[in-house]
Amino acid sequence: MSQFSPRVLSGMQPTGNLHLGNYLGAMLNWIKMQSTHETLYCVVDLHAITVWQEPKELRKAIRDVTAAYIACGLDPKRSIIFNQSRVHEHAELAWVFNCVARLGWLNRMTQFKEKAGKDKEKASVGLYVYPNLMAADILIYRATAVPVGEDQKQHLELTRDIAQKFNIDFADEIREQGFGDAYFPLTEPIITGPATRVMSLRDGTKKMSKSDPSDLSRINLTDSADDIARKIRKAKTDADGLPSEVKGLEARPEAENLVGIYAALAGSSVDGVLREFGGGQFSSFKNALADVAVAKLSPITEEMNRLLADSAYIENVLADGAARAGAIAAPIMHDVKKIVGLI
Ligand code: TRP
Numbered sequence: 001m002s003q004f005s006p007r008v009l010s011g012m013q014p015t016g017n018l019h020l021g022n023y024l025g026a027m028l029n030w031i032k033m034q035s036t037h038e039t040l041y042c043v044v045d046l047h048a049i050t051v052w053q054e055p056k057e058l059r060k061a062i063r064d065v066t067a068a069y070i071a072c073g074l075d076p077k078r079s080i081i082f083n084q085s086r087v088h089e090h091a092e093l094a095w096v097f098n099c100v101a102r103l104g105w106l107n108r109m110t111q112f113k114e115k116a117g118k119d120k121e122k123a124s125v126g127l128y129v130y131p132n133l134m135a136a137d138i139l140i141y142r143a144t145a146v147p148v149g150e151d152q153k154q155h156l157e158l159t160r161d162i163a164q165k166f167n168i169d170f171a172d173e174i175r176e177q178g179f180g181d182a183y184f185p186l187t188e189p190i191i192t193g194p195a196t197r198v199m200s201l202r203d204g205t206k207k208m209s210k211s212d213p214s215d216l217s218r219i220n221l222t223d224s225a226d227d228i229a230r231k232i233r234k235a236k237t238d239a240d241g242l243p244s245e246v247k248g249l250e251a252r253p254e255a256e257n258l259v260g261i262y263a264a265l266a267g268s269s270v271d272g273v274l275r276e277f278g279g280g281q282f283s284s285f286k287n288a289l290a291d292v293a294v295a296k297l298s299p300i301t302e303e304m305n306r307l308l309a310d311s312a313y314i315e316n317v318l319a320d321g322a323a324r325a326g327a328i329a330a331p332i333m334h335d336v337k338k339i340v341g342l343i
Pocket of ligand 1 (some may be wrong): 010
């Protein structure tokens with residue numbers, strides 16, 4: 001799709017703390033892409049309110065996640081950093097997409113089924129159309145690539161389906177108005193984090209998640225060095241020691257997870273980690289893992305706290321980001337309205 005210049009957008013919800021899974025699975029990629037692409041990173045506060053959020057906590061969480069973005073290495077000069085709700089075109093385009101996407105498409109979304117739980121009748125309508133808003137987040141900038149975790153693949157497919165249906169349904173207008181044969185790009189998901197799936201420290205078959213009731217299951221970016229070391233020491237393992245070959249990790253999800261985390265944090269490979277620690281006991285490997293985790297994460301925690309102490313700074317980043325994002329979004333929303341026939 002050469003007619004679209006490369007542009008990257010991604011986002012995370014301001015609910016709960018960011019954790020090691022967010023950092024290794026997504027952020028490292030986001031940071032890297034800053035040097036090769038035009039990048040926009042948003043805090044998706046409109047997505048957060050698809051389930052109940054206490055307003056006081058939401059306000060704080062939006063600022064916290066913004067600080068975490070910057071502390072991890074997103075640079076507000078190189079990237080556009082903003083919160084979704086300040087750029088009203090996201091919500092506006094989402095409405096148009098509510099009218100493009102089909103009920104049958106949304107009915108297939110597995111994340112809705114998981115989040116809505118047993119009593120679907122009580123889920124908000126917003127939770128149901130969540131993927132349409134996500135498509136709008138991406139396409140309001142005509143973004144060509146979206147770095148996300150594995151679990152978002154299905155939403156990216158829906159985004160492409162929406163783009164394609166829009167391009168086909170309005171093909172005549174798109175052509176007549178001089179936009180060629182497609183107005184929206186078919187956005188590519190980019191799922192190549194060094195550890196795209198960081199699993200729970202309590203159960204190696206479940207993703208590390210901010211909604212897990214056990215705080216021992218995850219390492220938060222705000223955890224102290226002591227917390228990090230304690231959680232790693234308590235991490236579930238099996239009775240065997242560390243294998244010296246990758247094959248030996250098969251069907252041992254907890255061992256595989258810890259080795260994967262070490263490799264990602266140390267910038268090495270699973271092979272390399274096993275060469276160094278294979279044949280040894282978990283206890284000494286866990287000490288080494290705690291050291292590397294603390295070394296990587298405590299500067300992030302400190303920087304986050306430093307940034308949060310200056311609330312004007314975060315506010316300025318978000319205001320500036322929203323202005324820059326809005327400058328891209330406004331003409332695209334204008335085009336969309338014209339294409340659709342809204343006067
Ligand atoms: N749904 C994504 C998640 O839960 C968050 C998100 C919302 C997003 N809008 C987006 C991610 C746009 C990438 C691009 O992780």
